[in-house]
Every structure is written in C-alpha cells, then in structure tokens.
Amino acid sequence: MYSKPADSLRLQLLRWLLPPLLLLLSVNSWLSNRAAASTADMAFDRLLTASAEAIAEDVEYRDGEVIVDLPYAALELLESNIQERIFYRVVSPDGQTVTGYEDLPLPALKPKDGVESTLYTADYRGEPIHLVALNKRLYGTDVAAPVVIIVAETGEARDALSRQILVDGMVRQGVLIVAAMVLVWLGLVRGLRPLTQLRRSVAQRSPSDLSPIDAGNVPAEVRPLIEALNQHTARIERLISSRQRLIADASHQMRTPLAEMRAQIEYCLRQGREDLALQTLREVHDDINRLSRLLSQLLLQARAEPDGMGEPNKACVDVGELARQTAMEHVEAARRRAMDLGFDEPSKTASVQGNELLLRELIANLIDNAILYGHEGGVVNVRVSSGDGVVLEVEDNGPGIAPQDGEQVFERFYRARGVVVAGKPGSGLGLSIVRDIATAHGGRVELLQPASGTGLCVRVTLPALDATAAATWRHPSRDASGAGTPAA
Structure with a gap:
C-alpha cells in the first residue's frame, strides 16, 4: 500500500504552532474589542458627565423660575472631527423643559438616593444615543425636587475611538506573531542544521561503509x-x-x-x-x-544465523514431542548400522519459544552425527528434561571428541582428527549449525563425557517457556500414540 511521505519537520512544527496562534489571536481580538469599546465608553461618559456639570454650574432659580445660561464650553467638550450630533435638555422641578430638546428621554429608573448622575442609553429619532442625567438641587429655595440636566450624543466618536484602539492593538499583536514565526523558523533552521550535516555525511559514505554514525553533534532528542x-x-x-x-x-x-x-x-x-x-x-x-x-x-x-532470525518466526515448541518425532524419523538410519536408538520422555511438558523448523534441524543434526560417527552396533540415547531450562541430550558410545578439539569442533568446516564417516571425513558443519541455532534461541551447547566413560554426550540448554506464556501459544500437534517408549 502506498503511503504518503511525511512533510518536513519545519512544516509540521509550523502547522502545529500556527493554528493555535491564530486561535489565540481570534480570542484576543474579541477580548480586545470589548476592552476597546469599554475604554471608549468610559472616556466619553466622563465627557458627558463633565458637560452636564458645566451646564449645571449656570443653572439658578430667580423670581420663581429656573434660569439657564447655557455655556458654549459645556457642549464644546463633546465636539470632535467625527460628524456626530449632540443633544441637551434641562427639566425644571415641575417636569417642564426649560431649554433643549423636549423629546429627549429621561432615565427609565429614578436615580438612587445620594446619586447625582445617571448614565444610560436610549433610541432617539431612530438611532441609539448615549445620555447622562444630572440632578442639581436648588439650595436656598423651597423647591424640593432637583433640576435635571440631560446631555446626549450619538455613538460615532465612540465607535471610531474603539476601532482605533482595536486596530492599534491588533497591528501590534500581528507584528509580534509574524516576528515569533520568523524567530521560530530561524530557530528550526539553526536547530536542524546538525541533522542536515548528518544527512550529508551519511549520503557521502561508500556503500561498504557500515561504521557507526557519530551521534555527538546531534540534538539529544535524535541521539x-x-x-x-x-x-x-x-x-x-x-x-x-x-x-x-x-x-x-x-x-x-x-x-x-x-x-x-x-x-x-x-x-x-x-x-x-x-x-x-x-x-x-x-x-x-x-x-x-x-x-x-x-x-x-x-x-x-x-x-540459522543468530542475527538473521527475527521474533516473527518464533512460536511455542514442545521440545519433548519434537525430539520424539525426530528420533522416529531416524529409526531406519539407525537400523542400517544395527544401532539401538532410544528416547527418554520428559516428566513434564518442555516448551520453548522458538522456530520449530530450526529446532527440528538441531535435533536431527545431533542424532544424525551420533549415528554416523558412532560405532556400528552401538547405542544412541535421546533425552529431554525440564527444570530451570529445557535440556536436550544426545548421547552415543562412539569414539567421542578429543579434549583439544572441544572448542574447535563448533567452527565451520573443522573436522576432528581421526573421525571419519565411511572412510571419508565429514563436512564439519553439524555442530556449527547446532551452536548457531541454540544461540539464536538464547541457549548454549556443551560437550560432556558420558557416565560410561566412552563416547560423547551433547547437551543443549534452552530457556523454558513458563506455563502461562505457553498457554497463549499454539503447540505443534502431538502424535496420538504418545511418547516415552524407545524409538528403536
């Protein structure tokens, strides 16, 4: 199946960094918009209040009437380059409009005791406006109710100020994000430079150069x-x-x-x-x-090379059953040399994790060697036992192997002195194959002297598979006739 090649590390990092940054920018834009609108409202609300207070300074009660000398400076506070409209209204204690726009709405709720001004919004002549209502009490008169001064404005200047605050903040944030991305990119280029140099050095190697790669200059994560x-x-x-x-x-x-x-x-x-x-x-x-x-x-x-056999080729193997089957296959060869080939069944299941085909060849090589090199009319015994490990022993009463040849017989094509088959030396591969198969399965091979004092006993010890682990593997099929009787 075709798999799409992965993107470069730089693009992957940028892809993971850019969306969160854009999301943060969006959230911050919303928050900044609210903050900008709040700041603009606060600023213009203070101007409205200051304008109403300036008007209130020139409100007085003479001859039973409320007199207002409207100062121009009071409305000049609200003037700006933005084309917005300003409204005002002064309401006497009896509810009559003294001056200004008679239809300018009063606040919907009566101000609380002790509060002189109220900020509110309303729809006026088809558009929203911002208003402040200021209560001025006429001291030294018998009038109990205050005079209400209302100043209002449309929201163009507020909106303009809010947009300007928002745009200025977004420009700064955008510049910071772009700068951050550039710095991240430069950091990636600088940080990945050792990998680029490593790739170049590996690409320049000759096909036969399998020496280790120097990991000293690469980042710790790649080491x-x-x-x-x-x-x-x-x-x-x-x-x-x-x-x-x-x-x-x-x-x-x-x-x-x-x-x-x-x-x-x-x-x-x-x-x-x-x-x-x-x-x-x-x-x-x-x-x-x-x-x-x-x-x-x-x-x-x-x-059978130890480095050439991987874990996928291994399964649960009953060495006792496998040895019995292999011994049965060599009965005819033993009979041709008038040899007695026997098999001792293990007292309990002897299971290992390994390659069944290779383990069969290991047992076959040991039995074959014992038959070929043993004395005609001799005895060959195959034994399997289980304890700390699974032990396989193949013993014969042939000429054996001289002590000085004990280690060299495991080398390829080495032939022990004086050992011949049918008048010619053997191939010198049997024990070498046995050792490689045993090593590939985490085991060891030993050459021992039989109890009789003549011949050779080859012992192979393999790591045993515990009962719990063995239950999860599939065992090779067992012969219905059972085991434990001599093979020949």
Whole structure:
C-alpha cells in the first residue's frame, strides 16, 4: 500500500504552532474589542458627565423660575472631527423643559438616593444615543425636587475611538506573531542544521561503509534514533560478514570434491574400461550425495544465523514431542548400522519459544552425527528434561571428541582428527549449525563425557517457556500414540 511521505519537520512544527496562534489571536481580538469599546465608553461618559456639570454650574432659580445660561464650553467638550450630533435638555422641578430638546428621554429608573448622575442609553429619532442625567438641587429655595440636566450624543466618536484602539492593538499583536514565526523558523533552521550535516555525511559514505554514525553533534532528542540505527547497522555488518565467510568457506569446500569428481571422470574416460566406469560412477554418486548434504547444511547454516532470525518466526515448541518425532524419523538410519536408538520422555511438558523448523534441524543434526560417527552396533540415547531450562541430550558410545578439539569442533568446516564417516571425513558443519541455532534461541551447547566413560554426550540448554506464556501459544500437534517408549 502506498503511503504518503511525511512533510518536513519545519512544516509540521509550523502547522502545529500556527493554528493555535491564530486561535489565540481570534480570542484576543474579541477580548480586545470589548476592552476597546469599554475604554471608549468610559472616556466619553466622563465627557458627558463633565458637560452636564458645566451646564449645571449656570443653572439658578430667580423670581420663581429656573434660569439657564447655557455655556458654549459645556457642549464644546463633546465636539470632535467625527460628524456626530449632540443633544441637551434641562427639566425644571415641575417636569417642564426649560431649554433643549423636549423629546429627549429621561432615565427609565429614578436615580438612587445620594446619586447625582445617571448614565444610560436610549433610541432617539431612530438611532441609539448615549445620555447622562444630572440632578442639581436648588439650595436656598423651597423647591424640593432637583433640576435635571440631560446631555446626549450619538455613538460615532465612540465607535471610531474603539476601532482605533482595536486596530492599534491588533497591528501590534500581528507584528509580534509574524516576528515569533520568523524567530521560530530561524530557530528550526539553526536547530536542524546538525541533522542536515548528518544527512550529508551519511549520503557521502561508500556503500561498504557500515561504521557507526557519530551521534555527538546531534540534538539529544535524535541521539536515541542514531544509536538504534548504529545497533541495526552493526547487526547488518555482522550478518554480511558471516555470509561472506560462509560463501568463502563454501566455495573452498565445494571446489575440492568437484575437482576430484572431474579428475575421476576424465581418468575413467581415458581408460575406457567398463569395470572402472562402474566403480567411478559409484564413487561419484557417493560424492554427489555428500556434496548435496553439504549444500543443504550450508543453506541451513545461513538460515540459522543468530542475527538473521527475527521474533516473527518464533512460536511455542514442545521440545519433548519434537525430539520424539525426530528420533522416529531416524529409526531406519539407525537400523542400517544395527544401532539401538532410544528416547527418554520428559516428566513434564518442555516448551520453548522458538522456530520449530530450526529446532527440528538441531535435533536431527545431533542424532544424525551420533549415528554416523558412532560405532556400528552401538547405542544412541535421546533425552529431554525440564527444570530451570529445557535440556536436550544426545548421547552415543562412539569414539567421542578429543579434549583439544572441544572448542574447535563448533567452527565451520573443522573436522576432528581421526573421525571419519565411511572412510571419508565429514563436512564439519553439524555442530556449527547446532551452536548457531541454540544461540539464536538464547541457549548454549556443551560437550560432556558420558557416565560410561566412552563416547560423547551433547547437551543443549534452552530457556523454558513458563506455563502461562505457553498457554497463549499454539503447540505443534502431538502424535496420538504418545511418547516415552524407545524409538528403536
């Protein structure tokens, strides 16, 4: 399935930063608009109150009448460059309009005691206006009710001031956001520069250069990734080196038998003898069988590399049942050499987590080696037990392995001295394959001396799978006939 390549880290960071910043800008714009409107209202409300107080200074009571000498300065306070309209009204104690606009509305609620002025809004002649009603008491007279001075204005100047405050604030915030984005971008460029240099250095490497990448100059957040890549590269290098050694060893081991077969066939052709041709044919047939076995073991060796087997290839394997089945498959080979092949069943289930095919090959190699290298008419015993780990033992009473060859027999193509099969040395891969399979499964291989004092006992110990974990895995199928009886 095609997957869209991910965007650059810069674009991803900007994509995560820009929407929240724009959201914050929107919220702040709404809050700033309310704050700007409140500030404009406060400023103009104070002007309205000051204008009404200026008018009230020139209101007096003479000869039973309210006299108003309207000062021009009182309304001049409200004048601005904005085309807005100003209204006023002076109401006498008996409710009559002394001067001004008679239809200018009074406040809907009566001012509370002790409050001299009231700010309110109303619709006047089809448009909203802002008003202040100021109560002025006429002291020294018998009039109890106050004179009411009302001053009003339309909202054009307020709106203009509110917009100006809002625009100025938004411009500053916009500049700050743009500056922040530029600084973030520059910071990203500067911060990602080590990654760019790292990419350039890796791209300039030769295909065969698998040396570790220097993580000293990269950011701390990227260092674990580089370390993981170095570990992965190290595994690849070990795998490639192992494959190269295997190919080199295999080419050397195959060149010799092929050259021998070619020489035998050429000699037979020059002689022209039927009896020699038949003998040569038998020898070449045997050589081909050994070469075929060598190729099979080489392929298995490549597959059994510890670094080449991953977790997806593993499952729950009952080693006891697997050993019993494998021993049954070698009964015929044991009979051809008149050998007694036996199997001791474990007292409880011996399960491991591993590759069933490779574990079968491990057991088969041990049994096959015991049959091939053991004495004709001898005994081979296969035992499986379970404790701290799963233990597999294959014991024979053959010639065994000399102590000085104990470690070298696990090397590829090493042949112990004096050990031959049918007059020719073996391939030298059997125990090497066993060790690699055991290592890939987290186990170990030991060469022991049997209790009888003759022969060889190969012990393989593997980590056991506990009962709870084993219940979650699928076991290989069991033979309905059971286990525990000698295989041959």
